[in-house]
Structure formats: C-alpha cells, structure tokens
Amino acid sequence: MERKLTRFSFDNRSICSIILSMTDKDAFDFIVIGGGVVGSAIARELARYDARIAVIEKNPDVVDETSGRNSGVIHGGFAYDTGSLKARFCVEGNRMMDSLASELSVPFRxxxxxxxxxxxxxxxxxxxxxxxxxxxxxxxxxxxxxxxxxxxxxxxxxxxxxxxxxxxIIDPFLLTIHLAENAAANGVHYYLSHKVMSIRKEKDGHIVDTDKGSFRTRWVINSAGLGAKDVSEMLGFSSYRxxxxxxxxxxxxxxxxxxxxxxxxxxxxxxxxxxxxxxxxxxxxxxxxxxxxxxxxxxxxxxxxxxxxxxxxxxxxxxxxxxxxxxxxxxxxxxxxxDENGAIQDFRIEIDDRIDSRAVNLIGIESPGLTSCVPIARHVVSLIAERETLRDSSSFNPCHPRPIRFSELSEEEKDDLIRKDLAWGRIVCSCEMVSEREILDAIANPLGVRTMTGIKYRTRSMMGLCQSGFCQMRIEQLLERSGLDADEVEYMYPGSWVVKGKVRA
Amino acid sequence: MERDAVIIGGGPAGLAAAVALHGKGIRSIILLEREASLGGILRQCIHDGFGIDRFKESLTGPEYASRLIHEAEERGIEYRTSTTVLSISSERVVTAAGADGMLHIHAKAVILAVGCRERDRGAIAIPGERPAGVFTAGTAQAYINLYNRLPCHEAVILGSGDIGLIMARRLTLEGVKVHGVFEIQDHPNGLERNTIQCLDDYSIPLYLRHTITDIHGSGRVEGVTVSKVDDRLVPIKGTEREYRCDSVILSVGLVPDNALALPLGLDVDGRTRGVSVDENLMTSIPGIFSAGNCLHVHDLADDAALEAERLASSAARWINGDLLDSCAIPVIPGCGIASIVPMRISGKSDVFFTMRPSCALRNAVLRVTAGGRTVWKKRISRALPQNMLSAEVPKESLSSVSGPLEVTLS
Amino acid sequence: MKRSYTCVICPNSCFLDVEIREGNVISVSGNQCGRGREWVIGEVTDPRRNFATSVKVRGGEMETVSVRLSSPIPRAMIFPVMAEIRKAEAKAPVHIGDVIISNVLSLGCDVIATRDVAAVGM
Structure with a gap:
C-alpha cells in the first residue's frame, strides 16, 4: 500500500530529472486530459489522423466519474436554447447514435x-x-x-x-469504455491513475507533469470534466466559474x-x-x-x-x-x-491564441455530454484542423468487436463455446449469468483496468439482485490470479482495498 | 436426458430431498449444484450448533454437510457440481451450463432447493458514500472461512441476524475490533444462544433501536454515523455518534432466491417472498416443488432439511403417477402470524404448518379457524419473531373446512 | 446476588432467575425442565465453550481447513487456544475428524478438522 501512496515531490530538481529522463516515446502530438466519454471520443477522432496521442486519466478507469454516473439517456435535443452548442451537438449526436452504437457494439435502443x-x-x-x-x-x-x-x-x-x-437509452459504461478501447486499439496510449499536477509551456508545445511522471506534447486538450476548471487554470485560461x-x-x-x-x-x-x-x-x-x-x-x-x-x-x-x-x-x-449571476452557460470549447495556440479548452461539459460526445470531439478536431494540417491515418478502424455475452447466446452457441473452452461453462455471477471466460477477458482489457468495478461495468457481474454477494469473492480471486496480490485488489478509487491479506499467512 | 427428479441446489434442503426421494424408491435422480462442491452455505458456516434435531448432536456446518453428502453418495445419487441452471420451462425441462457443455434434462419433478440470498445495502437504502468494505455477513464469512482472506480490521455490524452475531465472534477471534452490533428493532434478531455466546462472551455491545445513518469514505470505509431511532424506526436527530472503522458488516435479513422461479412465472407469496406452495410443497406449476430457504427463510438447517424430506414424500407420489389432492382452500396468516407455509391445502390430509410469529408472546394460543369457527388449537408457551413455529394439524380437524383457513396466534 | 439468564437449551427460552452466593448457585427458578437448571449452574460456575476457526494447510485445494475443539473448554481459555491454532499447520490431504493439535494446552481436548481438504500437485 505504501508504494501506491508515494507521490513525486515537485521541487525543481526532481522535475529536471524527470524531463531529462524523458525519451521520444513519452512525446506526443496530442495529450487529452480526461478519459471520460468526451475525452475518449476526442482521442478516437484524433486517431483517425496520423499522430501520436495519449490520454491521461486520474482515475483507475474511464467511467469512474460523470461518464458512469448518469441516466444513460440519449437526448433528443429539444431542451436546449436554439443556437447553442448543446442543442446543435445533441441533435447531431442523437442522429448518429445508431451508427456509432453499432460501430462500437454498444447496446442502444x-x-x-x-x-x-x-x-x-x-x-x-x-x-x-x-x-x-x-x-x-x-x-x-x-x-x-x-x-x-x-x-x-x-x-x-x-x-x-x-x-x-x-x-x-444506452449503456453509458460501455459507450465510454468502447470509445476508449477503440481509441487504444487505434494506437492511443492510455495512462490511467495519472493525475495532472501542472502544465508547462515549451517553445514547441507543453510538458504535462503528473504524479507519476512527465509527458512532452505539442497539443493539450483539456477534457477533464469535473477537473476541467483546474486544468484550464494550469493552461493559463482566466478563471471560469x-x-x-x-x-x-x-x-x-x-x-x-x-x-x-x-x-x-x-x-x-x-x-x-x-x-x-x-x-x-x-x-x-x-x-x-x-x-x-x-x-x-x-x-x-x-x-x-x-x-x-x-x-x-x-x-x-x-x-x-x-x-x-x-x-x-x-x-x-x-x-x-x-456566469457571474449564476446562470448556466453553454458548453465552452475554445482555442485562445493569445493564451495558448496549442491548447483546446473544454469547460462546462455536462448533460447532454453523453449524447454529444462525438460531435464535440469532431468540433475539437475541426478547431485543430484550422491551425494545422491533419493527415489521415491509413490504418484507422472505427469498429470495436462485440464482446460475447454468454447470457445472450442461443443454446447451441453456448454449448459450442463450453466445448471449446471450459471457462464458458463456469458461471461466476449467477444473477446476470456471467461466465468465467467473460471475467477473464474483462480482466485482460486493453486499457489495463484491474479494479472490481472495472470488471463489473465491462461484464455486468455484481450488478444483479444479490449485488455481488455470490460472485465478488470469485472475482477477487480471479484478479489475484491475474497477478495482483490480495492487498492490491481495489474496488474502484485508489485506497479502496477489498481484503487485507490472508487470515493464515 | 430424462430423469424422474431434478433437484436444483446441493445444500441441506437439496441433499435431504435427494436422500429422502431415494428412500421412497425413486432411483432416477440428478442433483445440480453451481458451486464446485456440495454442501451449500453450510460449507462456510464453520461454527457448531447444526443438526440437533436431525442428527441428535451439535455439528459444525461442514460436518453437517459432510454427513448429508455421505448419505447421498452411499445411495449413489447422481450429481453435477459447477453446474449452473440457466432456466426451467413449465414443461419441466431444466437447462444448465456445466463443464460438459449445456445440459437439458426432462424431468417428471423439478425440485427447487436453491436457498436464499442476503439483503444488502441497497435493499435497506443505507445512506452515504459507496466505499469498499461494506459486506454482507455471508460475504465476509466466505472470505474468511473459504478463501482465507481477511476482509477488515475494524468493523461495525448492522443488524443482529444470526450470521451477523456469528461473524462478530469470528472476526473478534481473528483480531478484528468489532465496535458493536446495531439493531433497528427493540429485540435482537438472532437466536438467544448466539447473543450470549457471540456477543456477551466477547463484551461486544448490542445497541437496540439504533441504525447506521451515514457511511463515510470514498475509497475504503473510514467510518459510520449511527443514530437512535424512534418508535416508527425513524432516526432521531441529535443522537448521532461517529465510529471509525474500515468495514460495515450487514446482517439485515435473508430473502428467498427467486431468480429461477420468477422467469418461470411461479406465483410468489408477498409475505415469505418465496414461491407459493400447497400442502404437497408443490408450486403453482404442477410437478415443480420447492423447499428450504428458497421457499421461506428458516432458522435452522435442520428445519430446511426436514421440510425437504416432507417434500420428497409428495414428490415421490407425483413421480409414481399418484394424483395429488387438489388444494383449493387458501391459508391466510391472521393476527400474530407474519407468514405461513403452505399457502393452499386440500382439507383431505394432515398438514404441517410452518410460520413466523409477528411479535413476541408468552402463553399464547395458536388457532386454526374457518368461517370464524376454531377447528384446531395449541398452546404455545413462548413465541418469538426470530423463532419459527410449526404445527401438524390432523386431517380430521380440516375435513369440514370449505372456505379460507385462517391461522392466528394470540 | 440474583442474576437472570435466558435459557438457550430449547426454543422455550425460559427466563431463569438464579441466586448466587460466593460463586455457587443457591437456587434456580423459572425453568420448565431439569436441563435448564443443569445448564444455568454450568453457566454460572464454569462456563465452557467450543469454537471454530481455521488452520493453515500446505499443498491443499484450499488454503485453510476449518477446525473445532473435540470438547468445550473454559471460556477464559479461548484466546490462548486461538494463539496455538494460529501457529499450527496441517499438510494436505486433511480428513474430517483429523486431529490437528492434540491435547491443546493440556486442556484435555483436541483441535480437529471439520472438513476434508484434498491435496493438489505442487
């Protein structure tokens, strides 16, 4: 535990040593701060172009804040002031949701x-x-x-x-997770559990200092959601309320x-x-x-x-x-x-050349952010494209494969799978009928998320009537088998240990 | 495949049903268990106190399970472990997933013995944050006794159900500081023996009329707020007390597991929250039976096993093609009775009633009435909500009954 | 001194009033049967308990095996016996009824396994 709580101290000397140790692999064209539904949509849109991209996310997973804590409704776009970005992006997002959900294999109705x-x-x-x-x-x-x-x-x-x-209605967890996983599959680097501490401007871009090291990048895109105001100030934007x-x-x-x-x-x-x-x-x-x-x-x-x-x-x-x-x-x-009177404002998405010509600042991204995620991301890309030429990537694949859910298969398909791999026949969560194979696949997710809730949101295990009474011990054991010590298995946020070692060591 | 009987669940009820069916001459039986070994929840209940009725001695849970497993194995009863039933059809086809692929079993009788689940935090709507470290008592028990994992260092226990009391002792033995057991009612919910031997022996305080009104911590539990409650069980402002702890253990009730019964469309009883059965322990679909904690929550494994043995008698008759009496007379839990099994009777057979008193009474009378007329009665020296009552009423007392039967305790 | 107990022998749960002088029971009232009297005298003069916990297993399908005592011990000896059990270790296979610690702390009772733990290839 001690190890995890260690934080870099940011006196000048340690920063210098981190920068000196930075190699080319730590240098990016774009760093997106915040890996929620909007940040991951931005990273995925950027991945359509030939660029080195990273997402820095302070939480252990991409759905631990607002993206995973909402109604899961895809809105129609009627509730927002005419002419606002909220109205425009919501209507656009709504129209494209069938194709987006099918591309990303996200349940949507x-x-x-x-x-x-x-x-x-x-x-x-x-x-x-x-x-x-x-x-x-x-x-x-x-x-x-x-x-x-x-x-x-x-x-x-x-x-x-x-x-x-x-x-x-949509599965807000899987929309966010599949956006992120598809971005990762298209070469975006995800740095989870990395909290941005400061951002320094360089001649050709920025150095983003996190609690676990520093990254060099030309562009910074602030999509930090609840943390966006802090990041915005690190970038030098005036204080927003x-x-x-x-x-x-x-x-x-x-x-x-x-x-x-x-x-x-x-x-x-x-x-x-x-x-x-x-x-x-x-x-x-x-x-x-x-x-x-x-x-x-x-x-x-x-x-x-x-x-x-x-x-x-x-x-x-x-x-x-x-x-x-x-x-x-x-x-x-x-x-x-x-505003100063407390009146709620539209989404603010801006590049201010007077402050930083290579920083895109997104502030006040709230509802309908889930519906609007891709239109917002495309808008961000268009702002960038006004300032530099983006070259199409030859290898971008927009499709995220559909994860197999045992409970949704026909009898014949279930039988086939069990005969190929016994793990399909071992039901770990019997409320939602989730097999051990699905849990193991979720543990091997491309973002490297290893929390209990990470497994939960990817598989629906622990979400049923018994709320994990039957399955959580098995899932904890499978996480241990994947290489974590008993003390290292965490529920969701840092410090959320599940068990404290062994009864008999 | 085809079998006379498919038994779902390898705990005390399922095993006892299998053995008893075999004893009645039924040979084509298969028992399905989702865990890797038989025994059900008994495997993790390592404390003693089981088997006083059925085996005439006090056994630990694993010992009790091993006796039942031994009985089943001696009779060569077929069973499959690590096999999860996915669905049951009203034509009595059971579909299950297991190590050999999918199983489809056509059965003359399907016996539900799947047990119960624990009510958790959501079910009682405990306010506060959602950190790690809030466990049902059974989950904490499984971590310690089956998985060798210590779930906490400092705990507060909410609810005085038996597993909560047992866990207070178990955690204390392993060096966990248990600050107290908090019970919203004005009486402890577990057996008296457990209050004495699990709490008093270890000087663990029991606070009646108290509940948790807030849970603190964003990562792991850091503490709880506890408040006194008034007569309507509403927390009283100004009585809040804070406890530092890294865990909340919940022992706030058990609910019959209906996960298979509901999609099948079986009638459910609003009081027991299990399926509704007649005097043959048959559900609303002919040939589908239920016993043990998935029918209604019992206090003792013995009671669940004995109920399953009664089920085996009627299921054996059904399998042999005997027509079971139709049960058209509804049974209504009246004054003093919170819930009762069975819910329908024929009036032509002796009936074994099992019921839960709604309040504590001394020197009470249990009455069976029909149309205002008492047809049977029995003196009960002490009734407690935490102790199930049972009574066998002879058919002679029931033969003249046509309308609803009401059972009261006063 | 008068103390009241609730009898735990059967569901009747009789309220027992016990008169105690210098650690000896002078009189018992409220009991409906002899077993209650016997129980409460034991409870006052020499309370004994059995308890269950687990012992580490080497090379088994499970990391521990559940255990109990072969007979009750004086209540005050529970924690000393727990300390002995913590130090103990069994080697798989373990069988139900196996003696894990014999005559623990010379109390005249054994610590015995309450389930089987099969060995696994190591």
Missing amino acids: RTGKVLVGNTEEDRKSLERTMEQGAANGASGLRMIDGRELHEIVPAVLGSFALLSSSSG VIGSKGNYLVLDKTMGALLPLPVYPVPSNTYMGIHVTPTIDGNVTVGPDASPTMDFSYYGVPQEKIELLENSAGDLWPHIHRKNLIRTFSGILPKLV
Missing part, C-alpha cells in the same frame, strides 16, 4: 421518451419545448393525449405528454423494467430535466436525479432525505417505486459553467 403534464400551464410549457425542439432540428416530437400516453406506458400518472420518439450539480439516483431491480418501456420525465424547466424514471438498457430502472449545487466534486454520498425525496417525487409520475425493489443508490456530479 431508441425507446423514445415522454414528458408528462397535467395542467394547462404544463401544456403550454411542453408546447414551447416542442417549438424549441423544432427550431433546434430535433425530430420526432409531438404532443400525445392521455389515451395514447397510457397505451405507451400504462403505469404512468399524467393527462398528456410530449413524446420525443428519437430519444433513447464552474459549480457542481449533484444528482442522486435509486436503482430498482429488473422485475420493474417490464413496467417502464421508455424514460418518463416531468415537465422540464429551462435548466433542469426534473426527477425522472428511466429504464436501463439491461432492464433495471433508475429513479432520479435531483439536483443540488455542490463545490465538492468528489463526494458521492447519497443522504437519507434525498432517497425519500426521489421515492416521493418520482412516485407522483410512476407509482411503482417500492423499497423491496431497491437494489442500489448512486450519485453523479455535472460540472456546470455559470
């Missing part, structure tokens, strides 16, 4: 979604939303009456609704998914979607999020009163939230850029 109203005021508000959506170029929007609403979702409470048929908006969620078991074919939202306000109920791509239901401002960007605790708030407010929309179906709570934080 265009379920549509409803925004449910009851009063005349609600109706006016939904009609305004619909007009704004039309102006934004969002497709598939129409008002539906109570009869049609209840045909679509019998279990909902409401008199009428705005239906957005282009909205959908970024506040966190924390949202808590409840997760219901899969028996409830059958009662909810599509996301159900209340009437939105200008800046907040409201507490909603959403089916997940795997058949669970999430309830939330609420929204409260926070300046602590690493506290994910879910307080008692928020659990009750979620049960009560979403219960007014969809009266099927019972404690006996509750399997988990979680929370996420959105980094919102605000």
Whole structure:
C-alpha cells in the first residue's frame, strides 16, 4: 500500500530529472486530459489522423466519474436554447447514435421518451419545448393525449405528454469504455491513475507533469470534466466559474423494467430535466436525479432525505417505486459553467491564441455530454484542423468487436463455446449469468483496468439482485490470479482495498 | 436426458430431498449444484450448533454437510457440481451450463432447493458514500472461512441476524475490533444462544433501536454515523455518534432466491417472498416443488432439511403417477402470524404448518379457524419473531373446512 | 446476588432467575425442565465453550481447513487456544475428524478438522 501512496515531490530538481529522463516515446502530438466519454471520443477522432496521442486519466478507469454516473439517456435535443452548442451537438449526436452504437457494439435502443403534464400551464410549457425542439432540428416530437400516453406506458400518472420518439437509452459504461478501447486499439496510449499536477509551456508545445511522471506534447486538450476548471487554470485560461450539480439516483431491480418501456420525465424547466424514471438498457430502472449545487466534486454520498425525496417525487409520475425493489443508490456530479449571476452557460470549447495556440479548452461539459460526445470531439478536431494540417491515418478502424455475452447466446452457441473452452461453462455471477471466460477477458482489457468495478461495468457481474454477494469473492480471486496480490485488489478509487491479506499467512 | 427428479441446489434442503426421494424408491435422480462442491452455505458456516434435531448432536456446518453428502453418495445419487441452471420451462425441462457443455434434462419433478440470498445495502437504502468494505455477513464469512482472506480490521455490524452475531465472534477471534452490533428493532434478531455466546462472551455491545445513518469514505470505509431511532424506526436527530472503522458488516435479513422461479412465472407469496406452495410443497406449476430457504427463510438447517424430506414424500407420489389432492382452500396468516407455509391445502390430509410469529408472546394460543369457527388449537408457551413455529394439524380437524383457513396466534 | 439468564437449551427460552452466593448457585427458578437448571449452574460456575476457526494447510485445494475443539473448554481459555491454532499447520490431504493439535494446552481436548481438504500437485 505504501508504494501506491508515494507521490513525486515537485521541487525543481526532481522535475529536471524527470524531463531529462524523458525519451521520444513519452512525446506526443496530442495529450487529452480526461478519459471520460468526451475525452475518449476526442482521442478516437484524433486517431483517425496520423499522430501520436495519449490520454491521461486520474482515475483507475474511464467511467469512474460523470461518464458512469448518469441516466444513460440519449437526448433528443429539444431542451436546449436554439443556437447553442448543446442543442446543435445533441441533435447531431442523437442522429448518429445508431451508427456509432453499432460501430462500437454498444447496446442502444431508441425507446423514445415522454414528458408528462397535467395542467394547462404544463401544456403550454411542453408546447414551447416542442417549438424549441423544432427550431433546434430535433425530430420526432409531438404532443400525445392521455389515451395514447397510457397505451405507451400504462403505469404512468399524467393527462398528456410530449413524446420525443428519437430519444433513447444506452449503456453509458460501455459507450465510454468502447470509445476508449477503440481509441487504444487505434494506437492511443492510455495512462490511467495519472493525475495532472501542472502544465508547462515549451517553445514547441507543453510538458504535462503528473504524479507519476512527465509527458512532452505539442497539443493539450483539456477534457477533464469535473477537473476541467483546474486544468484550464494550469493552461493559463482566466478563471471560469464552474459549480457542481449533484444528482442522486435509486436503482430498482429488473422485475420493474417490464413496467417502464421508455424514460418518463416531468415537465422540464429551462435548466433542469426534473426527477425522472428511466429504464436501463439491461432492464433495471433508475429513479432520479435531483439536483443540488455542490463545490465538492468528489463526494458521492447519497443522504437519507434525498432517497425519500426521489421515492416521493418520482412516485407522483410512476407509482411503482417500492423499497423491496431497491437494489442500489448512486450519485453523479455535472460540472456546470455559470456566469457571474449564476446562470448556466453553454458548453465552452475554445482555442485562445493569445493564451495558448496549442491548447483546446473544454469547460462546462455536462448533460447532454453523453449524447454529444462525438460531435464535440469532431468540433475539437475541426478547431485543430484550422491551425494545422491533419493527415489521415491509413490504418484507422472505427469498429470495436462485440464482446460475447454468454447470457445472450442461443443454446447451441453456448454449448459450442463450453466445448471449446471450459471457462464458458463456469458461471461466476449467477444473477446476470456471467461466465468465467467473460471475467477473464474483462480482466485482460486493453486499457489495463484491474479494479472490481472495472470488471463489473465491462461484464455486468455484481450488478444483479444479490449485488455481488455470490460472485465478488470469485472475482477477487480471479484478479489475484491475474497477478495482483490480495492487498492490491481495489474496488474502484485508489485506497479502496477489498481484503487485507490472508487470515493464515 | 430424462430423469424422474431434478433437484436444483446441493445444500441441506437439496441433499435431504435427494436422500429422502431415494428412500421412497425413486432411483432416477440428478442433483445440480453451481458451486464446485456440495454442501451449500453450510460449507462456510464453520461454527457448531447444526443438526440437533436431525442428527441428535451439535455439528459444525461442514460436518453437517459432510454427513448429508455421505448419505447421498452411499445411495449413489447422481450429481453435477459447477453446474449452473440457466432456466426451467413449465414443461419441466431444466437447462444448465456445466463443464460438459449445456445440459437439458426432462424431468417428471423439478425440485427447487436453491436457498436464499442476503439483503444488502441497497435493499435497506443505507445512506452515504459507496466505499469498499461494506459486506454482507455471508460475504465476509466466505472470505474468511473459504478463501482465507481477511476482509477488515475494524468493523461495525448492522443488524443482529444470526450470521451477523456469528461473524462478530469470528472476526473478534481473528483480531478484528468489532465496535458493536446495531439493531433497528427493540429485540435482537438472532437466536438467544448466539447473543450470549457471540456477543456477551466477547463484551461486544448490542445497541437496540439504533441504525447506521451515514457511511463515510470514498475509497475504503473510514467510518459510520449511527443514530437512535424512534418508535416508527425513524432516526432521531441529535443522537448521532461517529465510529471509525474500515468495514460495515450487514446482517439485515435473508430473502428467498427467486431468480429461477420468477422467469418461470411461479406465483410468489408477498409475505415469505418465496414461491407459493400447497400442502404437497408443490408450486403453482404442477410437478415443480420447492423447499428450504428458497421457499421461506428458516432458522435452522435442520428445519430446511426436514421440510425437504416432507417434500420428497409428495414428490415421490407425483413421480409414481399418484394424483395429488387438489388444494383449493387458501391459508391466510391472521393476527400474530407474519407468514405461513403452505399457502393452499386440500382439507383431505394432515398438514404441517410452518410460520413466523409477528411479535413476541408468552402463553399464547395458536388457532386454526374457518368461517370464524376454531377447528384446531395449541398452546404455545413462548413465541418469538426470530423463532419459527410449526404445527401438524390432523386431517380430521380440516375435513369440514370449505372456505379460507385462517391461522392466528394470540 | 440474583442474576437472570435466558435459557438457550430449547426454543422455550425460559427466563431463569438464579441466586448466587460466593460463586455457587443457591437456587434456580423459572425453568420448565431439569436441563435448564443443569445448564444455568454450568453457566454460572464454569462456563465452557467450543469454537471454530481455521488452520493453515500446505499443498491443499484450499488454503485453510476449518477446525473445532473435540470438547468445550473454559471460556477464559479461548484466546490462548486461538494463539496455538494460529501457529499450527496441517499438510494436505486433511480428513474430517483429523486431529490437528492434540491435547491443546493440556486442556484435555483436541483441535480437529471439520472438513476434508484434498491435496493438489505442487
């Protein structure tokens, strides 16, 4: 443990020695700071060109912050101010999601979604939303009456609704992970568990100092999400005001998914979607999020009163939230850029030649960041392409192979696989029917993630009814077999040890 | 392949059912177990206190398991370990994955003996962060007793169920500091023997009417906030106390495992949360039976095994083609009874009722009534919610009953 | 001195009132049977316990084997016996009932294995 906690001290001498020891292999054309859904999409778009690219991520995995802590909804693009980047990228992202999801083998379903109203005021508000959506170029929007609403979702409470048929649900973990893994497959270097401490400008670029060493790069792209404000200041940008908006969620078991074919939202306000109920791509239901401002960007605790708030407010929309179906709570934080009056601003994506002509700064990338990830990435590339010529790479392959999920195979396919490799027949997680082969393949992931949650998000193991009671010991043992000591197996964040060595050494 | 009986689960209920079926002359049996060895949860329950009814001595879990396994092996009962059942069809075809590929077994009788699972943090919605180090008692027990891994150094235990009490002692023996056991109810939830021998012996405090209201730590558990609760079990503001610890061990209840039963469409009982069965321990689909902790959670492995033996009697008759009496009379748990098995009876046979009292009572009367008329009664000197009650009611008392049967304890 | 106990012999869980003088039981009331009386006298004058833990195994399919004592020991001896068990080591194969430590701390009881642990090729 001691070893892991050691940090470089950044007096001048140690920095010099690190730079002196840097070789060409540590030098990049582009370093993307932050490996979440947007950072990984940027790295993957850049990988279409002939360039040396690295992603530096402070967490042990790419889904440990906002990219893995959200509703998993692909938005239609109607809820944002006309002319904003949020509106433009969301509409574009929505349109391309079928092809993106199929390229990357990410489970995605265009379920549509409803925004449910009851009063005349609600109706006016939904009609305004619909007009704004039309102006934004969002497709598939129409008002539906109570009869049609209840045909679509019998279990909902409401008199009428705005239906957005282009909205959908996606696996947010796999979207991010497959973007990252595809980037890695196309030559992008991932440095996980590397925290950026400072950035120094050089004649031809930058030196990015992390807690585990320094990297030379021509370009820096700040896609650090919740950490973007700090990185932006390291780059020399003036102080932005970024506040966190924390949202808590409840997760219901899969028996409830059958009662909810599509996301159900209340009437939105200008800046907040409201507490909603959403089916997940795997058949669970999430309830939330609420929204409260926070300046602590690493506290994910879910307080008692928020659990009750979620049960009560979403219960007014969809009266099927019972404690006996509750399997988990979680929370996420959105980094919102605000002006001096506290009003929430559009995404800010900029190169400022006066400050740094080889730095792209992304600030306030919040919802709809998941939907907009690739359009944002393409926009970043276009800003770069205005300043230098990018040459196409001859070897870029946009496709991520589909991981085999034992539970989804036919009987014949299952039988075939078991006969070829016994590990397919050893079911490690019996709630989600995940085989040992899938766990071993996940442990061998190209990013080198070795946390318990890394295995969980890649395989769905530990996500079922028993919430890891049956399988976590086996997964811990398989991680040990892959070369970790018992003390080294971690759950998610640094320091999250699972067991403290042996009972009998 | 075809078999008279497929038994799913190789714990006490499954093994006892297999042995008893064999004893009834059924020879074509296969037992499927998802773990690498038979024994079920008994393998990790290394403490003693098992078998007092069935074997007339106090055995440890592994010893109890080994006796049952020995009985099964002596009879040459076929079993497959490391074999996970993926689905069951209503035509009684069991599909399983194992080392030899996929298995498809057509059976005359399918016996569910898959046990229960522990309620975890989500199920009781404990607020706070989500660090590593929050374990169900059974998970911590498996780490220590089966995998030789120490899950913590300093623990707080939430819930006074038996496994929680057993783990308080087990962790203490291994040098873990256990700060206390916190129970939201006003009575301990485990057997009295365990409160004395697991807590009192080691001076581990038991705090009744307390619960955890916050968990701290982003990586590993760093501490918890504990609060007193009021009569409605709501935490009382101002009573918070902080404990430093690196682990929270949960012993907050067991739930029958319905993972196979639900997709099959079996009726589930809202009170036991297991499947609904008749006096033959047959579920709502003919030929599919259930016993042990997947039917309802028992206090003792003996009770699960004895129930499985009763199941074997009716399953053997079913396999031999005897028509089982149709069970149209519903059984309703009345005042004083939290849950009861079976849920339907015929009125033509003796019925073995198993039930959980809803509150503690002394010198109470257990009554079976129909249409307001008491048809059978028994004195119960002491009833506790943590101790299951059972009663065998003779068919003579039930033969005149036509409408719903209500069972009360007062 | 009067002390109350809850009998743990059977589910009746009788409340026992015990009168104790100089460590000896003077009277017991509240018990419905003789076993309760016997139990509470033992509990007052010489509380004994059995317990279970595990012993390291070399060359086995599992790293440890579960063990118990062949008979109860004075409660105060639990931790001294644990210290002995921590030092012990068994070699696979281990069979259920095998004596791992005989006559531990001269208490007249053995530490015995409660399951089989097969040997694996090393």
